[in-house]
Amino acid sequence: MYNSSETKSDRIIEVNDLAKEYRVYDKPEGLWASVRGLFRRENRIIHALRGVNLSVGRGEFLAMLGPNGAGKTTFLKLLSGIITPTRGTARVLRHLPWDRADDFRRRFALVMGQKNQLWWDLPAAESFRLHQEIYRIDPARFVKIHDELVDMLGVSHLLGQPVRELSLGERMKLELIAALLHEPEVLFLDEPTIGLDVVAQHTIHEFLRHIQKQRSVTVILTTHYMKDVAALCERVVVVTHGSILYDGSLEQIVDRFTTHKVVTLDLENAPAPGEMERFGFSCEVHGPRVSLRIDRSRIADVLPKLLSSQQVRDVSVEDVPLEEIVAGLFRGAENRQAGTDLKQEVGAV
Amino acid sequence: MRRYIKIFSTFARACLVRDMTFRVNFLLECLTSLGWMSMNLAFYLLIFSFTPEIGRGSGWSREPFFAFVATGLIINAIVQTLFMPSASELTEMVRTGGLDSVLVRPLDAQFLLSMHRFDFSSMANGLVGLGLLIWSVLCFPAAPPLIAWLLYPLLIVCGVAILYGLIIMLAAATILMGRNQSLYDFWFYITNFSRYPAEIYAGPWGDPLRSFCTFIIPILLVVNVPAGTLARPLSGEAWGMVVLTFAAAGISVGLSRVVFQAALARYRSASS
Known part of the structure; x- marks a missing residue:
């Protein structure tokens, strides 16, 4: 386990044997198969997470890397209490996330790069006001934090513009402000820089680094961009096929895998x-x-x-460039998984 | 509770701002809604040109029946303004994973999902309904007693509560199925029964249907009981229906809560 010296009370997130399976309809092609599917269906089990163990300390900035479908977003959804696990437990801020206790939900935030959480037709300022009510933020405190975050990201001129009229980069900056207004202790970021240009990426890196240092926020970031990881994270968790392949520092990846x-x-x-x-x-x-x-x-x-x-x-x-090492890791895991699947198929025959 | 009222009013204000932003759309929706209602009223006037009463001895002559129609318009306007836009949006939220951002908020998910979007153009019908009600009551041969006036708003709330419970249970089905495009269709079919006096459901087919829509899915209580309280004398049977309506409203909201929570526990989210 990474950073094993930390005491139990420092651990903000504790995950034990966390697994999530989905039953999905294996739809065959063709009209006749679709008609048959009305009466009899063959389902397939997808193992999105396979018994993950992880411990995260207060103020850590952890990156989760993995190919598409590795289970990164599922992991964040479980830790946010959006979905319930098939097996295992997780404690975030000493709460079982899927109990969805208000006290827990007031203390974390989730930002999803591919999903809009602000009101689409309204200016962001309206969404921020709503946040103030939902999170019971003291009015004076709200103004202070709001102004601070808006200044930091230089978006004061965007607050009155409907969200649908903003560029992706502008929208993401406002999403981050909305997520931080209630001063969360834990921040889950799911691909926050996806689709952004290099300038916007850099601004968001700077902002996140500053916020995390200033407020000791515990951050879990999922991303495909090595630039995000190199700029922000000390600890990296590589996930493939729902299992943790590597958990350690960024430097150690280079030493260990090349x-x-x-x-x-x-x-x-x-x-x-x-x-x-x-x-x-x-x-x-x-x-x-x-x-x-x-x-x-x-x-x-x-x-x-x-x-x-x-x-x-x-x-x-x-x-060796980090992208190349991680791509090699993913490919290796892919091949091993294909081998396992083949063995299982042969075993079944 | 105060926080919820404040959030509710913030949502309402934001929706009003949004509706006003697209003012032509807002006016068109008002006009469409009023047009549809006017056609219905014209249709009922046509019926009353052939018969003095709907259902022999039922008491639903022209003015009482228009009080019935007005009650239906008011209840429907409240539901269409406050709950239906959010419920119909839920299907899309489940399909696209938009529900995720609701579940992470420190607020009751049912409240947030059923009351975050309003359609103020539907209020136009409610206002016309109110006018129609006043006109109908003024045309009654005798003014309704005080107790009827006291019960009427409470029974309107009960009617809205019964429909709200139904909407929430349909929305819960959306969460469980991942997609429920028939939500609006089913809603239309089922609420169609509530648009007419219960007395028309009689005979070998009508009686079982009336029992089903009174005791199983209590849709016939929604408009019939408040309108009947105002338009007809409060007999022993009428009091029984009043009690039943209060009970049905409580059960409907309570049951919807249980079903909705069970559905949320099974929410799968969507791929990112």
Whole structure:
């Protein structure tokens, strides 16, 4: 378990053996099959989560990574009490989320990048007022927090505009304000930067980093963007097929799942064909620019040889890009799952 | 309770602001609604040009019957203004997962889901209904007794409560099924029965239907009892119906609460 030194009272979220299964109708193609389906249906069980265990401390900023359908959003929906689990328990702020106690719901917020929570036809200011009533926010406190958040995101000019007329980035900023008005202790963010341009992404990163530090909010973020993770999170949980594949720091992912580094050289002249392959196991040559993958243990040995044998203008030694490592992890899990499914099928036969 | 009233008024104000934003649409909806109602009234006037009473000896002559129609208009306007827009939106919310954001709010989900959207254009019918009621009562040979005037608004509330319970149970079906496009159709069919005096349901087919719509799905109590209290003398049987209406309203709201909570516990959400 990551960060095992923390005391039990520091743990804001505790999840034990949490599982969620869905029964779905396996609809065959064709009209006749549809007619048959009116009388007899074959259902399939989808294991959205398979017995997840997790503990999150106060003030942690945790990222959940995983391919589509891995179970990330299901996990957040369970922790928010939107759906009930098939098995297992979870405690968030000492509450069982799916009891949907008002005291619990007043202390967390959920932002979904693909779903609108503000009133579509009305200006955001109206939705914020409604929030004030729903969350019983003291009027003076409301004004203070509201003004602070609006200033931070520079959206004062958007408050009077109907939400449907806003761009995606503008809307997301206002969604975040709505989520933070009641000063939640826990914030669940489900792909908050999806579809945003780099400027909007950067603004939201800065904002979230500031808010999380200033208020010690515990944040769980699900995303497909490594930029989000690298900018915000210290701890990463990789989920595939409803199970946790990795739970640890961002740096450890690189150490644990890669054995090599990427050395990029800018040479005076393009190398002769086949000349560079002897230094690394993967070599890409684009004119005078050469990119080599070299085993970490051999870097100190190979690099001087490279520099002495070539006329080098510039050199860089970097870790394998995070996207690539995580994609590799997903692919590995995909293959293992396919193998398991095949074994189960063979076993069944 | 004060908080809920405040939230209710905030929702109402926001909806009014929205309706006013699309003012042409608002006016068109008012006109459509009034047009539909006028056609109905013209139809009833046509019937009374052929017969002095609906149902022999039933007491539903022209003015009492228009008091009945007015009561139906008032009750229907309240339901259409306050509850129906939210309930019909629920189908879409369940299908798209919009219900998620309601369930995370520290507020009663049934309240939030059944009273977050209003249709103020439906109030036009209610106002006409009120005018029609006043006209009908003024035409009565004798003014209704004080007790009838006291009971009338309470029975209107009961009628609304019975319909509200039905709407909520239909909405709960939406949550369980994931999709329930027949909600509006079913609502139309079932409320159709309440638009006519109970006395017309007689005979070998009518009697069982009347019993079913009085005791099982108490839709016949909704308009008949408040209108009857005002338009006809309060006999022993009429008092029995008044008590039954109060009981039906309580049971309808209570049962809808149980069914709705059970449905929410089985909510699956939608893919993000």
